Amino acid sequence: MNQLKRRQVIRAGTTVEQMVRAMADMIVTGTLLPGEKLDEISLAARFEVSRTPVREALRELGAMGLVDREPNRSATVANVTESYLHSMFEAMSELEAICARLSAERMTIDERRALEFSHRSSAKLVHAGANDEYAAHNTEFHSQLYRGAHNDHIYELVTQTRARLAPFRRAQFRLQGRLAKSYDEHDVIVTAIMRGDALAAGQAAYAHVAIVSDASIVFATVKGE
Amino acid sequence: MNQLKRRQVIRAGTTVEQMVRAMADMIVTGTLLPGEKLDEISLAARFEVSRTPVREALRELGAMGLVDREPNRSATVANVTESYLHSMFEAMSELEAICARLSAERMTIDERRALEFSHRSSAKLVHAGANDEYAAHNTEFHSQLYRGAHNDHIYELVTQTRARLAPFRRAQFRLQGRLAKSYDEHDVIVTAIMRGDALAAGQAAYAHVAIVSDASIVFATVKGE
DNA sequence: TTTCCCTAGATTGCATACAGATTCGTTCGA
DNA sequence: TCGAACGAATCTGTATGCAATCTAGGGAAA
Numbered sequence: 001m002n003q004l005k006r007r008q009v010i011r012a013g014t015t016v017e018q019m020v021r022a023m024a025d026m027i028v029t030g031t032l033l034p035g036e037k038l039d040e041i042s043l044a045a046r047f048e049v050s051r052t053p054v055r056e057a058l059r060e061l062g063a064m065g066l067v068d069r070e071p072n073r074s075a076t077v078a079n080v081t082e083s084y085l086h087s088m089f090e091a092m093s094e095l096e097a098i099c100a101r102l103s104a105e106r107m108t109i110d111e112r113r114a115l116e117f118s119h120r121s122s123a124k125l126v127h128a129g130a131n132d133e134y135a136a137h138n139t140e141f142h143s144q145l146y147r148g149a150h151n152d153h154i155y156e157l158v159t160q161t162r163a164r165l166a167p168f169r170r171a172q173f174r175l176q177g178r179l180a181k182s183y184d185e186h187d188v189i190v191t192a193i194m195r196g197d198a199l200a201a202g203q204a205a206y207a208h209v210a211i212v213s214d215a216s217i218v219f220a221t222v223k224g225e
Numbered sequence: 226m227n228q229l230k231r232r233q234v235i236r237a238g239t240t241v242e243q244m245v246r247a248m249a250d251m252i253v254t255g256t257l258l259p260g261e262k263l264d265e266i267s268l269a270a271r272f273e274v275s276r277t278p279v280r281e282a283l284r285e286l287g288a289m290g291l292v293d294r295e296p297n298r299s300a301t302v303a304n305v306t307e308s309y310l311h312s313m314f315e316a317m318s319e320l321e322a323i324c325a326r327l328s329a330e331r332m333t334i335d336e337r338r339a340l341e342f343s344h345r346s347s348a349k350l351v352h353a354g355a356n357d358e359y360a361a362h363n364t365e366f367h368s369q370l371y372r373g374a375h376n377d378h379i380y381e382l383v384t385q386t387r388a389r390l391a392p393f394r395r396a397q398f399r400l401q402g403r404l405a406k407s408y409d410e411h412d413v414i415v416t417a418i419m420r421g422d423a424l425a426a427g428q429a430a431y432a433h434v435a436i437v438s439d440a441s442i443v444f445a446t447v448k449g450e
Numbered sequence: 451t452t453t454c455c456c457t458a459g460a461t462t463g464c465a466t467a468c469a470g471a472t473t474c475g476t477t478c479g480a
Numbered sequence: 481t482c483g484a485a486c487g488a489a490t491c492t493g494t495a496t497g498c499a500a501t502c503t504a505g506g507g508a509a510a
Contacts, residue, residue, distance in 0.1 A: 063284075083377075087378040098319050151315055276466090276492090280493090453510080454507105457506090462500085463501085464499080469493080473491090475489095
């Protein structure tokens with residue numbers, strides 16, 4: 001019955017897309033345990049679909065690194081250990097640092113203005129304590145950095161990593177005082193970018209993400225409580 | 226008949242794996258043009274298989290970024306423009322730099338010794354002008370750097386990027402004098418890592434890959450001659 | 451008792467069939 | 481003549497069936 005509810009909740013897109021999202025969620029939240037066998041027939045029954053979409057979903061999850069696949073063998077839940085999670089956060093810091101550094105060097109005048117404007121206007125969200133709105137702004141802020149690097153492949157890598165980390169980062173802004181600190185850290189990054197200081201921008205971005213990582217790791221370890 | 230020959234040549238793995246490799250090759254070599262529609266029925270006929278493996282291959286190629294997919298619409302060949310190619314090489318430089326930097330900080334004694342040993346022993350390949358053997362050594366050398374960074378996610382990102390660039394990098398060592406230069410550049414990286422100089426290692430690795438990129442770009446533009 | 455082999459059940463890989471969506475041409479009306 | 485609407489052809493999305501492969505368990509031989 002759990003799976004029935006799930007099918008109702010997640011309604012957008014094709015069956016495969018729904019399954020990919022649902023299973024990705026189940027894997028990162030620990031509903032499916034690392035190493036667990038994912039045989040196609042059981043999954044098909046569980047999601048009330050045929051084996052075809054199940055197979056395609058497993059292939060996609062394999063490409064995402066969430067399940068391991070070998071020919072003629074059941075797919076298994078990949079081991080998203082805490083150490084792997086840590087490596088993803090570290091990678092995220094490195095990637096954000098690259099983006100900030102390149103942004104400082106390459107952003108157009110318009111992009112710089114837009115970045116500063118959206119950053120400044122987020123100040124009132126901080127004062128209002130508007131968590132959700134600030135979270136949305138935060139996502140957009142970082143996207144601006146990714147685009148500002150003017151490198152499509154790095155954009156892909158950082159977006160992909162971010163997507164894989166998303167489930168672990170949800171409660172990020174619930175932490176006390178995090179909003180104001182986040183704004184201050186953004187401020188350092190923006191200032192560095194505005195004056196074209198690539199080194200400072202990179203370092204600030206690295207530190208900013210690294211802090212969030214620590215906070216999220218704490219949450220992630222709690223999630224299986 | 227072209228596709229018949231292809232099926233004979235590429236014999237390892239499942240049908241889907243064969244198709245993924247074959248189509249990835251056709252895309253990066255320009256046999257399939259960017260934007261070209263990839264309808265499943267034609268592909269199935271062309272490769273003499275049913276639509277099921279075709280669909281799974283397209284999904285995998287989609288995850289690799291080589292084809293674009295939308296629901297209820299034909300997959301199309303993604304636009305691997307020269308500018309995107311350039312962005313991949315730049316990303317590769319950045320990632321290698323990260324790996325070298327982290328390797329300088331984190332490699333164990335054994336890893337450092339192994340790196341130095343394999344590097345030293347490649348000297349005789351340079352003198353002998355053994356292109357293929359040196360290419361194999363080169364692959365292993367870089368893999369040692371990737372592993373030495375002790376970050377599984379970065380390892381994935383760099384491996385994935387490397388795989389996507391592989392077709393463009395094939396003729397890399399045919400260029401005159403490249404072998405000796407490559408060895409010298411490796412030497413700078415190894416030396417920096419041995420003395421734990423993260424900054425120098427990162428910079429040397431960045432420069433090393435950037436040089437290869439230039440050479441390969443030249444080749445890539447020639448490929449469609 | 452241990453090891454090897456063989457068989458039966460279970461599971462994946464692929465083919466085929468059917469249902470739903472999209473696209474494009476044609477026809478009818480203004 | 482142009483535009484809109486209808487419909488048929490085409491293609492994607494999903495289900496089902498069959499063949500190939502793998503795995504586990506039991507029995508025979510060393």
